Amino acid sequence: MSAMIDFARKVLAAQPANTLVGAELTQFEPGRATLELPIRPHHLQQHGVVHGGLVSFMADNALTFAGGSVLGDVMTLEFKINYMRPAKGERLIARARVTGSGRTTAVCHCDLYALEAGAEKHCATAQGTIFKLEGKGG
Amino acid sequence: MSAMIDFARKVLAAQPANTLVGAELTQFEPGRATLELPIRPHHLQQHGVVHGGLVSFMADNALTFAGGSVLGDVMTLEFKINYMRPAKGERLIARARVTGSGRTTAVCHCDLYALEAGAEKHCATAQGTIFKLEGKGG
Amino acid sequence: MSAMIDFARKVLAAQPANTLVGAELTQFEPGRATLELPIRPHHLQQHGVVHGGLVSFMADNALTFAGGSVLGDVMTLEFKINYMRPAKGERLIARARVTGSGRTTAVCHCDLYALEAGAEKHCATAQGTIFKLEGKGG
Amino acid sequence: MSAMIDFARKVLAAQPANTLVGAELTQFEPGRATLELPIRPHHLQQHGVVHGGLVSFMADNALTFAGGSVLGDVMTLEFKINYMRPAKGERLIARARVTGSGRTTAVCHCDLYALEAGAEKHCATAQGTIFKLEGKGG
Numbered sequence: 001m002s003a004m005i006d007f008a009r010k011v012l013a014a015q016p017a018n019t020l021v022g023a024e025l026t027q028f029e030p031g032r033a034t035l036e037l038p039i040r041p042h043h044l045q046q047h048g049v050v051h052g053g054l055v056s057f058m059a060d061n062a063l064t065f066a067g068g069s070v071l072g073d074v075m076t077l078e079f080k081i082n083y084m085r086p087a088k089g090e091r092l093i094a095r096a097r098v099t100g101s102g103r104t105t106a107v108c109h110c111d112l113y114a115l116e117a118g119a120e121k122h123c124a125t126a127q128g129t130i131f132k133l134e135g136k137g138g
Numbered sequence: 139m140s141a142m143i144d145f146a147r148k149v150l151a152a153q154p155a156n157t158l159v160g161a162e163l164t165q166f167e168p169g170r171a172t173l174e175l176p177i178r179p180h181h182l183q184q185h186g187v188v189h190g191g192l193v194s195f196m197a198d199n200a201l202t203f204a205g206g207s208v209l210g211d212v213m214t215l216e217f218k219i220n221y222m223r224p225a226k227g228e229r230l231i232a233r234a235r236v237t238g239s240g241r242t243t244a245v246c247h248c249d250l251y252a253l254e255a256g257a258e259k260h261c262a263t264a265q266g267t268i269f270k271l272e273g274k275g276g
Numbered sequence: 277m278s279a280m281i282d283f284a285r286k287v288l289a290a291q292p293a294n295t296l297v298g299a300e301l302t303q304f305e306p307g308r309a310t311l312e313l314p315i316r317p318h319h320l321q322q323h324g325v326v327h328g329g330l331v332s333f334m335a336d337n338a339l340t341f342a343g344g345s346v347l348g349d350v351m352t353l354e355f356k357i358n359y360m361r362p363a364k365g366e367r368l369i370a371r372a373r374v375t376g377s378g379r380t381t382a383v384c385h386c387d388l389y390a391l392e393a394g395a396e397k398h399c400a401t402a403q404g405t406i407f408k409l410e411g412k413g414g
Numbered sequence: 415m416s417a418m419i420d421f422a423r424k425v426l427a428a429q430p431a432n433t434l435v436g437a438e439l440t441q442f443e444p445g446r447a448t449l450e451l452p453i454r455p456h457h458l459q460q461h462g463v464v465h466g467g468l469v470s471f472m473a474d475n476a477l478t479f480a481g482g483s484v485l486g487d488v489m490t491l492e493f494k495i496n497y498m499r500p501a502k503g504e505r506l507i508a509r510a511r512v513t514g515s516g517r518t519t520a521v522c523h524c525d526l527y528a529l530e531a532g533a534e535k536h537c538a539t540a541q542g543t544i545f546k547l548e549g550k551g552g
Contacts, residue, residue: 015182015183017180017182017183017188017191020180021191042155043155044153044154046152050155052213053155054155056194056217057195060190060191075190076190077221078218078543080217083214099401105491109385127401127403215353218356222521238499240498245496260514265541267354267405293456293467296435318431318433321432322425326431327430327432329431329432329470330471332470332473337467352466352497356492356493357492357493357494359490
């Protein structure tokens with residue numbers, strides 16, 4: 001399993017956009033992936049909470065990694081997110097899981113929590129479809 | 139109308155997360171908003187196209203500005219995005235419009251295009267709900 | 277609690293569309309609602325499984341009842357459904373729950389299962405927003 | 415084109431669930447499909463408007479037919495619907511179109527209108543993904 005998360009972290013590290021944002025992969029196993037964002041001032045919007053667009057960035061990423069944990073090389077076809085509470089505090093944690101999967105697609109859910117003063121608050125929830133990219137000679 | 143877009147640009151400029159990502163507001167009028175992202179290497183994922191999470195960031199933003207153009211101070215309740223084609227080229231353009239609105243909510247759509255070598259390609263499409271924040275003493 | 281489900285069943289019985297389709301409310305408590313459809317030939321599509329549109333009908337209903345269990349008189353603002361497997365067998369079961377709620381909205385999830393030969397199979401999953409209707413003098 | 419709509423109407427007629435609900439296909443051409451429901455008392459909910467679950471039934475159907483108009487034999491992977499206004503009057507009209515399509519999937523939109531006293535009102539809007547079923551020996 002350690003090899004598995006190491007591989008997934010290399011994928012994440014190979015994404016310049018993720019370096020820009022700063023998410024960290026803290027769990028990656030068959031059917032589950034967790035991404036965490038240490039919240040910094042440059043992640044906020046004008047009211048001092050994490051920008052919703054970055055919450056969706058985290059959801060998209062976590063859903064894709066969860067789907068990839070069972071399907072291999074994948075792309076996100078679509079997802080939907082409901083925002084429930086502003087995200088503020090020390091970390092934004094995106095926990096994604098595979099709800100159902102077939103040969104080419106996986107339906108995944110992701111719940112996002114803000115860790116503030118040691119307590120997690122449920123900030124958003126997302127649901128999406130991950131699609132397996134067919135191998136191209138390798 | 140010039141005053142209207144100036145005000146919206148100040149809102150955008152007050153969002154540190156947007157400074158991080160680098161989106162520009164190029165249209166803002168009642169019922170419509172357009173955000174554009176000059177594509178830079180730090181916006182890409184490992185296959186050399188714009189990271190899907192940043193496409194969703196742009197969609198979320200444009201939907202919110204479109205809803206705000208008719209409702210005032212708003213938050214995004216939820217949205218859904220379908221990715222149709224990898225985004226690559228010079229700019230990512232997110233054009234959002236209000237499809238229907240009431241006293242407290244607006245349903246908005248956003249279409250996202252990549253401008254590459256002078257041609258626009260339709261990359262993603264999104265639909266969401268924007269909610270009016272009630273005034274708090276002003 | 278018995279009074280609560282009795283009231284909800286009266287609401288369901290007052291919906292002619294539901295009489296047409298034939299769903300039954302089997303659970304209704306704060307934060308949860310379950311609707312079941314005894315599958316009949318007139319619920320199918322051309323391939324002999326429950327019509328997807330009726331699966332969405334069941335999801336919409338169950339989400340609304342779940343939201344209503346915490347908010348009172350409500351309407352569904354929006355929802356999204358992923359179909360995962362054809363629904364066939366004796367019953368279609370839609371289990372909905374409140375994932376988060378505030379003063380005026382609730383975010384709910386619904387999982388739909390087909391009961392076939394005594395085993396439940398996960399057919400679809402949905403996520404939506406329920407909105408409280410403000411009282412109008414009664 | 416007449417042969418095309420005739421074929422699609424046979425598909426619709428082969429769906430018992432649709433006979434139960436009573437939708438009619440009034441347009442079917444490459445990239446577009448329109449379904450109409452003559453509103454009857456048994457389509458309503460307790461407040462005298464078309465049951466939201468049937469509005470979603472119509473959206474699901476119209477999206478599927480639109481996708482099928484370019485992909486052939488299809489299934490709906492997922493869709494999302496926003497309700498904007500209660501549907502009442504003589505007819506519920508679901509107009510769906512293909513927004514983008516590839517070899518195996520199509521992203522479609524559907525707008526739903528209620529025809530009341532000669533005027534159309536925009537009641538709901540939906541977005542979904544249609545997936546091509548691979549041929550099995552034919």
